[in-house]
Amino acid sequence: MRTLLFLLLGSLSAADEIIVRDGDSLRTALRGLKPDTTLKIAPGDYPGGHHVSGVEKLTVAALEPENPPHFKGGANAWHFSRCNELTLRNLRISGQTSNGLNLDDGGDLANPTTGITIEHVEISDIGPKGNHDGIKCSGLDKLTIRDCTITGWGGQAIDFVGCHHSLITGCRLIGKEGFTASAGIQLKGGSGDVAVEKCHFTNAGERPINLGGSTGQPYFRPQGAKHEAARLIVRDNIIEGSLCAAAFVGVDGAEFSGNTILYPMRWIFRILQETRGPEFTPCRNVLIKDNRIVFRRSQVQIDINIGDGTAPETFRFENNRWFAEDKPQASKPRLPVEEKDGVNGVDPR
Template sequence: MRALLFVLCSATVYADEIIVRDADSLRTALRDLKPGTTLKLAPGDYPGGHSVGGVEKLTIEALDPKNRPHFKGGGNAWHFSCCNNLTLRNLRVSGQTGNGLNLDDGGELTKPVTGITIEHVEVSDIGPKGNHDGIKCSGLDGLTIRDCTLTGWGGQGIDFVGCHQSLITGCRFIGKEGFTASAAIQLKGGTSDVIVEKCHFTHAGERPLNLGGSTGLPYFRPQGVKYEATRLIVRDNVIEGSLCAAAFVGVDGAEFTGNTILFPTKWIFRILQETREPGFIPCRNVRIKDNRIVFRRVQVQIDINIGSDTAPETFRFEKNHWFAEDKPQASKPRLPTEEQDGVYGADPR
């Protein structure tokens, strides 16, 4: 049985657990955090604007998972820097003018932060205009974001810059009128070995999935790579609306498989190159397989938007089901390479 060490304000403190019941006791608890601490937050409203640096094995979670503490306003709700093995669970954040959650390596480009888990977190109303992200991640390895909901953001719902060996699973992304969302998920800046699976995107920005992107060279992790992202897997997601379902942007190797695409409004996919530094590879080596794609020809007249300085001839299309709901006889897309075993004109739903 853990010994009661002391009682401070309205926070009850144990050897490794602090029960926080209001904003004042949260500020008190944050002053002297120790590795291995668990903060359990009582229901209620809390201000944003909290920063934590260099604390390992920290857990911040709801005392009552059915009644989540709500962090309102501030530049960021929380900023965590160099916090290995951090867990955030059953929280709400909204109304930030910068980012909802900001997690990074403190600018130590060769020392990634490892072992972060974010689960059952709700993020909403970030920005609303400009490059303001729901969850901003820079220099993180072994990150898991699970069963989170993001609604309304100005830039990206989740933005990875130089993150590796990570998973985004079971999340929901819902665009909101008046917010300048460019993407729901963006993976760039040397990001590699990331899986995005079982997520649902509803009108979630201009590019719900921005696989790659445009990053200033000083921010790449690791330094010196010649791609925005590599070895990405996007599988078993549902993508509704938006200008396109996914954009491949300076990526060198990705798999897009088993997804359901419903009614993009301009293109189905985009193949683009936005970083054109010397030696940078063209967007290439993408496999698009076993997807169900339902669209309307009155909206989608160009199936794939192909930009300059890309390598569309390296894209492979296999066993996709394409259905133009308003014109089934025009379901077969114009692709940069010949598809293997594609199915055209039959409703795959």
């Protein structure tokens, strides 16, 4: 009896893991997916264009992590809708015309999809022109994106619309000529309580980090939000190149700390308001502290680009190190408020 029980348990466990080795077996597996399944994909090239809806506790991963499967082409490589507790690991994605990964709440704006983890995924050559994202996330809570690399995209490398209590960590975002990248990471549409940490941005769009943005009213999560984003943390990142290091756009509360900024090409920061109306709070309540900022005065004449409809007087600057490499005596920035304990003209490197 005990031997029979072990055999039965082993059979049930094996049924929860599916191994696919080509496009045909992948399509067959996707048609019969059940909750709590691990789908392991063998090395090789696979077509894009896969859609999974409503399957919970699903893991999609490489059979051989050191040799990930490569999903080429299609509108989206993968579209996951209302897949709670989804894990994506060790995948390679390239050449999609819409988005590399598209993850959403199925349009149920009041009930976010939760518990998604994306790690060790490589995405490249998305678009190349237009609003096409490496990873597009809509209505997700408790999302983690870890140790991913995105190279070449048309819109945003990672785009959050109405996402909350989430973390982006250890990612590399690298812009590419010929791709109309507007942002590296964008957090908008009512997003809140999101941290971006230990990432490396290299020429990652016009705004490597866009804290806030511009969202149509029907797409806010939650509906009726009075800000594009709130309670954001951006810390311990390296941001190289681009027109500015970060833009604060209709955000209500953020901390930008411990980052290294190298050679922004026009401004260091931008303070903007793109979503307008009497119900929206102005861009406000941002703490910028403990950052190392290296720039060239031949490129940056205006340190902070401030748009109308904002509240720059609510920003705080503390203990930042500013260094104009080509003109150290002109390192002190022109800020909307007085900085506390700032250091100017000394190379922070």
